[in-house]
Amino acid sequence: MATYTLKVRRYQPESGEGPFWEEFDVDLDPSLSVLDGILQAKDREDGSLAVRCSCRAAICGSCGVKINGSSTLACKTQLGEAHEAANRRGNGGGETAAPPRGADEEYTPQPSAGGTNPIVVEPMGNMPVVKDLIVDMESTHWEKIRRVTPWLLPHGDPPEREYVVEPESMIDVTQSMACIQCGACVSSCLSMEADPEFIGPAALAKAYRFVGDPRDAETRERLHDLAHDPHGIYDCTHCFSCIDACPKGVAPMDQIMRLRRLAGDEGIDDDPNNGHNHMEAFTRIIEKKGTLDESLLLQESYAPGVKGKLKPTKGAIKGLLGSIPTGIRALRSGKVRSLGQMIPGVHHKLPGGAQGDVKAVYEHAEEHGEELNLYIKGEEADEEQALGAGEETTEERPR
Amino acid sequence: MVSGRRAAPNPTAPSDFSRIASAAVPTHDVLVIGAGLAGQRAALAAAEQGVSVGILSKVHPVRSHSNAAQGGINAALNPGDSWESHAYDTVKGSDYLGDQDAIEIMCREAPEEILHLEHLGVTFHRNEEGKLGTRAFGGASAARTYYVADITGQAIMHVLYEQLMKHSETVARYEEWFCTALAMDENGECCGAVTRNIADGSMELFRAKSVILACGGNGQAWKPTTNALICTGDGIAMAYRVGAKLMDMEMIQYHPTTLAGKGFLITEGARGEGAHLLNAKGERFMERYAPNKMELASRDVVSRAEQTEINEGRGFPDGTVALDITVVPKKRIHEALREIVLVGRDFAGVDITREPIHIKPGNHYTMGGVKTDVDGRTDVPGLYAAGEVACVSVHGGNRLGANSLLDTLIFGRRSGADAAARAKRTEASRPSSEVLEAEQATIDDVLAREKGSGRRISEIKLELGQTMDEYVAVFRDEAGIQQALETVRRLEEEAKSAYVDDKGRIFNQDVLAAIELGYMLDNAECTCVAALERKESRGAQYRTDFPERNDEEWLKHIDLQRGDEGPDVSYSEVTITQWEPEERKY
Numbered sequence: 001m002a003t004y005t006l007k008v009r010r011y012q013p014e015s016g017e018g019p020f021w022e023e024f025d026v027d028l029d030p031s032l033s034v035l036d037g038i039l040q041a042k043d044r045e046d047g048s049l050a051v052r053c054s055c056r057a058a059i060c061g062s063c064g065v066k067i068n069g070s071s072t073l074a075c076k077t078q079l080g081e082a083h084e085a086a087n088r089r090g091n092g093g094g095e096t097a098a099p100p101r102g103a104d105e106e107y108t109p110q111p112s113a114g115g116t117n118p119i120v121v122e123p124m125g126n127m128p129v130v131k132d133l134i135v136d137m138e139s140t141h142w143e144k145i146r147r148v149t150p151w152l153l154p155h156g157d158p159p160e161r162e163y164v165v166e167p168e169s170m171i172d173v174t175q176s177m178a179c180i181q182c183g184a185c186v187s188s189c190l191s192m193e194a195d196p197e198f199i200g201p202a203a204l205a206k207a208y209r210f211v212g213d214p215r216d217a218e219t220r221e222r223l224h225d226l227a228h229d230p231h232g233i234y235d236c237t238h239c240f241s242c243i244d245a246c247p248k249g250v251a252p253m254d255q256i257m258r259l260r261r262l263a264g265d266e267g268i269d270d271d272p273n274n275g276h277n278h279m280e281a282f283t284r285i286i287e288k289k290g291t292l293d294e295s296l297l298l299q300e301s302y303a304p305g306v307k308g309k310l311k312p313t314k315g316a317i318k319g320l321l322g323s324i325p326t327g328i329r330a331l332r333s334g335k336v337r338s339l340g341q342m343i344p345g346v347h348h349k350l351p352g353g354a355q356g357d358v359k360a361v362y363e364h365a366e367e368h369g370e371e372l373n374l375y376i377k378g379e380e381a382d383e384e385q386a387l388g389a390g391e392e393t394t395e396e397r398p399r
Numbered sequence: 400m401v402s403g404r405r406a407a408p409n410p411t412a413p414s415d416f417s418r419i420a421s422a423a424v425p426t427h428d429v430l431v432i433g434a435g436l437a438g439q440r441a442a443l444a445a446a447e448q449g450v451s452v453g454i455l456s457k458v459h460p461v462r463s464h465s466n467a468a469q470g471g472i473n474a475a476l477n478p479g480d481s482w483e484s485h486a487y488d489t490v491k492g493s494d495y496l497g498d499q500d501a502i503e504i505m506c507r508e509a510p511e512e513i514l515h516l517e518h519l520g521v522t523f524h525r526n527e528e529g530k531l532g533t534r535a536f537g538g539a540s541a542a543r544t545y546y547v548a549d550i551t552g553q554a555i556m557h558v559l560y561e562q563l564m565k566h567s568e569t570v571a572r573y574e575e576w577f578c579t580a581l582a583m584d585e586n587g588e589c590c591g592a593v594t595r596n597i598a599d600g601s602m603e604l605f606r607a608k609s610v611i612l613a614c615g616g617n618g619q620a621w622k623p624t625t626n627a628l629i630c631t632g633d634g635i636a637m638a639y640r641v642g643a644k645l646m647d648m649e650m651i652q653y654h655p656t657t658l659a660g661k662g663f664l665i666t667e668g669a670r671g672e673g674a675h676l677l678n679a680k681g682e683r684f685m686e687r688y689a690p691n692k693m694e695l696a697s698r699d700v701v702s703r704a705e706q707t708e709i710n711e712g713r714g715f716p717d718g719t720v721a722l723d724i725t726v727v728p729k730k731r732i733h734e735a736l737r738e739i740v741l742v743g744r745d746f747a748g749v750d751i752t753r754e755p756i757h758i759k760p761g762n763h764y765t766m767g768g769v770k771t772d773v774d775g776r777t778d779v780p781g782l783y784a785a786g787e788v789a790c791v792s793v794h795g796g797n798r799l800g801a802n803s804l805l806d807t808l809i810f811g812r813r814s815g816a817d818a819a820a821r822a823k824r825t826e827a828s829r830p831s832s833e834v835l836e837a838e839q840a841t842i843d844d845v846l847a848r849e850k851g852s853g854r855r856i857s858e859i860k861l862e863l864g865q866t867m868d869e870y871v872a873v874f875r876d877e878a879g880i881q882q883a884l885e886t887v888r889r890l891e892e893e894a895k896s897a898y899v900d901d902k903g904r905i906f907n908q909d910v911l912a913a914i915e916l917g918y919m920l921d922n923a924e925c926t927c928v929a930a931l932e933r934k935e936s937r938g939a940q941y942r943t944d945f946p947e948r949n950d951e952e953w954l955k956h957i958d959l960q961r962g963d964e965g966p967d968v969s970y971s972e973v974t975i976t977q978w979e980p981e982e983r984k985y
Contacts, residue, residue, distance in 0.1 A: 012903070013905050014903045014904065014905055031746075031747075031748065032661075042857075043855065043857035043858075044855075044857070046900050047855075047856070047857075047899050047900035047901050047908075047909035047912070048900050048901035048902075048903065048907075048909060050901075050906045050908055052458075052462075053628060054458060054462050054464070054627040054628050054629045055462075055464070055466065055467060055627040055628075056627070056628065056661075056663075057467070057663045057664070057742065057746065058741065058742075058745065059466045059467055059550075059553060059738070060458075060461075060462040060463075060464075060466050060467075060627060061461065061462060062458065062459075062462050076745050078745075130598070130905065130906060131905055131906045132906075134906055137459075138574070145564075146564055150561050150564055151520070151561040151562060151564060151565040152519065152520035152558075152561070154518070158514075158518040161514060161530075162514060162517045162518075162523075162530060162531050163517065163518070164528070164529040164530055165525060165529050166525075166529055167524075167525035167526065167527060167529055167532075170522045170523065170524060170525050170547075171524075171548075171734060173522050174522050174547060174548055174550075174554070177522050177547065177550070177553075177554050177557065178548075178550055178553075178737075179557075180461070180466070180553065181461050181557075210520075213520065213522070215520065216520075248741075249737075249741075
């Protein structure tokens, strides 16, 4: 048994007041969850403290919140570890007071009386707050889920018995099926912060569940739709936040990347974000130079290779001209540090034989085309042991 | 302890819920209350008949407790298996208290239902040929459990919700609406329900020609329990209050493998995959209790064995025994028991692939409930029940693992179809608005109680849960059950003056907790009365003062109906078609 302080960002819509912070002291075993803490505060001190919750076992997806700035499930975060994280982060006003990404900017942590750091609990981000820790998922999360036509679209009558499919294909989509719609990934999504219309990690992972399902007959239509939506698969900036946030190992960003690869395989390369060609350009430049030559990225994205430059398409010219403001912003913000870097050809090469190593990585990736899937390979930590054990490691994913 | 510091004003105002609130007067041919597997299946089946359907739930449908069903769903679909074998296992598992006509229907219709789900998109595990694959489960004479890793309930429920989204034209969804009472017309028929829109606190009287209760069991009346916080016996209590009969209420399942202290479930699938149960001496103690089926005997048998080991000092100091999953190949654990890896890691700090995990029997399932026939009809015309809220009875004294999902789907579908048929042939009657006013008055009364006028809701709930877990659990006797009943009746009085802190309208969870407490107390009272009544040991009811099964006197159901002073007891016959009771050995 230990005492923890929960610092909860509250909002009581009927009070006429704005949000405020309130601290609650709770006495619980460190192995119990932050949700247990919230419920103790609610049970003993203030029944008006609102939080959605049901299963307490990370299966119903109700209690998505931010704890110490990170989106997660309150029932899955132990008090002891949340307290340690709070101390590391210095919620109480230590040297490292800068809130992590996604934390409320207006909140400046102050030392609390006992010198310990409170566990900071806030409602999820990217969704309107209704009351205390309850957000409106309907108008954001669910709206986006419905956007991806979230039901199976088989063609023709079903077979008399079951659909016969590759066993691994079912295990593969089960990773997306494991999504409990808690919204933690949506809450953490940086792209959605910039573009609220982004379909987002949860809905795109849901989309993969159908695209990857061999029983679905509209794979190409789905991919085309998601690639051609300017807020679709190419709106993801690859920041990994959703992978960190997901409490179920769904790895939404991985599913988005698979959608991109499958769209490319289908020859869908004319998306309005020029996302596919951008991705291809990125890959080619790194293969050639080892690191990203920003000066080539735009040209290669819109007008790839010598042919592209000698005879640029109308779209390429339009795209390149349209990207000039982005280039200027990149210079201004220091993303590209000097004008020199904008001149093609001056980009530095990797020292020694490092470029050869990069090539080897590419070759290895080419030869090992299987997808990594938690249901097939287990956690990363298990890998060594599994490798040591012999054959029982990864299985080829059928494609 | 208010810090007083203000955060920045929230840039986004609470969303506009008026869209839902101002929708046309909610009238449906069929109204489904509860949106887990039974409710969603019922709604889809009713909609198929071309009637208008509303489905209402106090949580978003995908938050429903069907999620927690990990292991799988039974069906005799493999060549070489037969529905008769499945039915016999179920009858034997029920300790002969299950109604065999209902069990026959469930087992006969199971294969078709599995195929239907597969066609809708459930990602069932496949064998090497790419066909549906099975795993072994407790109490079954063949491997006939179909599954999606160990998230079977979740996977099926999310797929049904996909179908609800697909059919949004014909099925209206009321998500986060709380039902406070059923509405009756002057002929004594159920014709709607009183609800509270949780988002804005508005009260609404729904009209319907048929009402289907599909709102789950009552596990929260026990503590600890594997059940979610929402499982407060709402439907059982609401039906009881309008005069419907309840049945088999003494039959409360304790699951053999729950995490000590927290009540989290470790799927029976773990034992299905080959995991062992060990006492503190490292003995595989099931050898002494069920030498043939070992860990895969019926749940009541395994739970009693564990509790005996613990009571006789062969458990661990924390009052547990161990479940050893390390004997299952690691790759298989990751593929088939992944959720349990996460539960072990996140909630017990144990890597189940490397070490045994401590477990004990814990409250898990309500075998009893609202008495229905095989089409979900209760004793109250117009009122149906399906899933855990109902008692058909297919589970009798003890439910087999992986039969609960099947129960929800088969009887959800049958209820939905029959409720739609009834709606087509009946005229709508108008529920009196008195019931709405009465419910509003009850809530106003709760809100008006001043702080400190009585106990806190949470205190009463805690005392209820601990009392039930102490006296109405794996082993029971008259003195203990009597003690529990007296406590429950005292708590019923105390609940009348219990106060709430939240006086608002928007997401007032406090006032809902007060209503749920009333539901749980009704459930607990009925369970105590039935457990006192049954003076024998059968299935989950093990009376240390009557340790034998007594078919001569007690091969019958205990029915309860609301009377002036608690439930009135009556009996009904157990339907026997082809399996005469015999001694039960595993």
